Amino acid sequence: MYDHTPDDGLQHLKLRHGCDLGLAHLVEAGLEVLPLPGSGQTLARWRALAEVAAHDLSLVKLFEGHTDALAIQAELGAKPTPGAARWATWCAEPPDARVAMEEPGDAAPGATVRLTGTKAWCSGAATVTHAIVSCWNADGEPCLAAVAMDQPGVQVTDQGWHAVGMADSASVDVRFDGASAVRVGGPGDYTRRPGFWQGGAGIAACWFGGALGIARTVRALMGNAPDAHRLAHLGAIDAALTPAAALLREAAQWIDRHPRDDARLVALRVRLAVEKAAGQVMHHAGRALGAGPLCRNAAFARAMADLPVFLRQSHAERDLAALGQIVAEDKTREPSSWML
Incomplete structure (x- = not known):
């Protein structure tokens, strides 16, 4: 296994x-x-x-x-539940699905709080035992809470997910009705901590892995005597994956050398580069292999359907604009990453 x-x-x-x-x-x-x-x-x-x-x-x-x-x-100094707990992280904040946190007046990290409201995009809601949930206190500040799923105040719905791709992630809506939870960190800590952008860069490793699985299938199904067209598509896949892998390695090294620094620039670069590479891999994989594996190879067909949905966790042109803004802000020199 x-x-x-x-x-x-x-x-x-x-x-x-x-x-x-x-x-x-x-x-x-x-x-x-x-x-x-x-x-x-x-x-x-x-x-x-x-x-x-x-x-x-x-x-x-x-x-x-x-x-x-x-x-x-x-x-953030919290202590996860011991044993084989299965955790989720649900921190998407669409404007029509917010969770309110009711807390004692002197609540500190680790205090018991109550959660009320609907949380959207809850991946694995039917199978996890606990979740880290983003929520809002009475002062309108963003907070985090750890909640156990097995309690009367938590309802996992069957709403909010109709995609064919990533179907098994089952990212449905969850309703909280006075559910007991434990406050994690202080207001604003989720996005303020260094791990926020470090974790954002880690998502790119997941996207890369999805593209890698597709590339492996293409290579395995090339046949004993592939023609020049299939070889060209495999070459294009290699040319996409190799620099993406190199940038991921470089980003990981940077994070380890600067563990307390803001990794936003590093994360944006690697996410955008890997997203582009993954799109190229999918394009060439379909053209290299044709319809056969898409219809007869269940794992390959599922990966080709899943990856485009997963990639939309990227913010697309908004992330490109954010990266461009960072690059434009320094008027004294060009980015060091542009230098050999």
Whole structure:
């Protein structure tokens, strides 16, 4: 089902194809205990995420959310529930789905609070045991709370998810009605902490893993004597994946050298570069293999449907504009990343 392969003294995840895995399998096997972002082993963390993504993108959506919840709690000094808890991170904030947090007047991190409202985009809601939820206090400040799912004040709905791609992530709406929760950190800590953008860069490792899984299938199905057209598409896939992998390695090294610094610029660059590479891989994969594997290879067809949906976690042109703004702000010199 899975094994560990050493890499530079570290352990990173290797999944064998053809296995029906779920988040519970990974948690029960202890495979979710990844190095924290900025711990000196960020690349090992991202390699594990990429391997899960190459195996199953819906699974990595849940796996990444679980590992992110553990990282958030570690960074903000909270203590996760012991045992084989399955965590989610639900921090999307659409304007029509907000959760209010009711807290005692002198509430501090670790205090018991109450959650009321609807939270959208709750991946794995029917299968996780706990979640980190973004919410708003009475002063209109953004906060975080850790909530156990097995209680009367939590209702997992079947609403809010109709996509064919990423169907197994089941990102539905969850309603809270006075649900008991524990406050995590202080107001504004979620986006203010260094791990916010470090985790954002880690999402790019998931996208990369999805593209890698597709590339592996293309390479495996080339045949014994591929024609020049198939070889050209494989070459284009290599030309897309290789620089994306290099930028991910460079970003991980930067984060480990600057664990307390703002990684927004690094994260935006790597996310946009990997998104572009993943789009190129999908384009050339379909043209290289034709309709056959899309119709007859279930894992390949699912990956080709899943990855475009997962990539829309990117903010597209908004992220490009944000990156351009950062680049434009320094009037004294051009970006060091432009230099050889």
